[in-house]
Amino acid sequence: MTNSTSHPAPPPGGAPARAGRREWTALCVLMLPLLLVSMDVSVLYFAIPAISADLEPSGTQQLWIFDIYAFVLAGLLMTMGSLADRIGRRRLLLIGAAAFGAASLVAAYADSAETLIAARAVLGVGGATLMPTTMALLRTVFTDPGQRAKAIGVWSGVMTAGIALGSVLSGVLVQFFWWGSVFLVNLPAMALLLVLGPVLLPESRNPASGRFDLLGVPLSMAAVLPVIYGLKEIPSHGWHVRYVVSITVGLLFATLFVHRQRTAASPMISPALFRGRGFAPAVVLNLLSAFGMMGSAFFSTQYLQSVLGKSALEAALWALLPSVPIGMAAPLATTLVQKGVHRAHVVTAGFAIAATGYGMLALTGPDSLWLVLAACGVLASGIVMVMSQMTDLALGTAPAEQAGAASSLLETGQEFGGALGMAVLGSIGTAVYRHDIPSSAPAAAHETLGGALAVAGRLPGRAGDALAATAREAFTHGMRGAALAGAVLLALAALAAAGTLRRIHVRPAPLAEAGPEAHLA
Secondary structure: OOOOOOOOOOOOOOOOOOOOHHHHHHHHHHHHHHHHHHHHHOOOOOOHHHHHHHOOOHHHHHHHHHHHHHHHHHHHHHHHHHHHHHOHHHHHHHHHHHHHHHHHHHHHHOHHHHHHHHHHHHHHHHHHHHHHHHHHHHHHHOOHHHHHHHHHHHHHHHHHHHHHHHHHEEEEEEHHHOHOOOOOOOHHHHHHHHHHHHHHHHOOOOOOOOOOOOHHHHHHHHHHHHHHHHHHHHHHHHHHHHHHHHHHHHHHHHHHHHHHHHHHHOOOHHHHHHHOHHHHHHHHHHHHHHHHHHHHHHHHHHHHHHHHOOOHHHHHHHHOHHHHHHHHHHOOOOOOHHHOOOHHHHHHHHHHHHHHHHHHHHHOOOOOOOHHHHHHHHHHHHHHHHHHHHHHHHHHHHHHHHHHHHHHHHHHHHHHHHHHHHHHHHHHHHHHHHOOOOOOOHHHHHHHHHHHHHHHHHHHHHHHHHHHHHOOOHHHHHHHHHHHHHHHHHHHHOOOOOOOOOOOOOOOOOOOOOOOOEEEE
């Protein structure tokens, strides 16, 4: 039975239905949770000093306040995507919205570090339900491939913008209110989603999904979390044994998880997804684009604050400038494909543009504000072009009844790519930095730029100024070295995209013809 929330059925002849005002309004509703989930990645940047003064967390607790959200989010993406296909994507979206709102309220009025950590963990659970369901519902709401491509372009732009806006919003709210306000802003949006979601969003599920793979849940988390943890720690602490062991353990569990999915009667992630021509290349190329995006972010944020001496809020405001070209990148890529330019050419161009951005970053010095901002804008614009097209390709080639699992797999790969980019490029930059710091400098100066500046502040007169100048130049040299590596990698990704995508011509079937999925409750 189909209720009033379903989108129009395809017209006679099998042509996909065109989305109208109702569907585009539904897209706006879907963007609310996506924006907030992406903002929550960076929303604590300026709130943490006030939180530290109020709750007095230990150093370890402060790290968990930051990291628990991203860890839980990454670990549960595949679980929630698979669950959405079974119980209904709209239902899980609304459950996640309620959990996200409730956890935001608890976090805002937390009276201890432990309470805040627990609330951030529940926010991660909510975020893990919201991200794959919003993407999967695009597959349900927009059955016309051209309109779906435009909607995915908006989705990609909102997700990228949310990360940049989160830190700025945090700074403004903390300056005029109290730290809990950075969580309370989530409540109106989640309330609006809970009211409008049942009216505007169609329910969809896979009616032939089978029993939920309970064993796959711990296996997937055991595969994802140790790898993400190890990769996130390597840029700051180097290739210590504990982090290498963590990654190795995660990869072993990943092997077990893959075996489980290939042999289970009702797998969490069906191997059939990878039989769709274009799905596997989309996941891999999307991972590489996340590698490039997060690898550059590791340096650009530190450059603005520690090299140029900007305050955290100033750095966040300056970092908004590149968002202007970034906002136009995904719609441009979609328009080019719809006008007949082969997707392989657009994606190849996106990687080439991103590589050019890294090339510009390799030309910077210790006083190159505008060049760094321009490089970040060029790099991120190319990456967003790639991401929007790979998301469209993955959703277009995956069976519609597995849209939730496909979305979660794409986003999990993106988390891996981002962590890997920070680990590899961060390690290159750190190695160059440590090589350039004089051996006579204090040990703390050899670890990080922040450590060197702290040491320099305690040294008298010219000695402190000389160490600070040397450390800033060493960091910039490390950034240039990492940028060259990033440019080479993205240039190779451009060649890979040209070779793998040129023979892929996706013409997705309408939802009603794409298999048993079209079960709109």
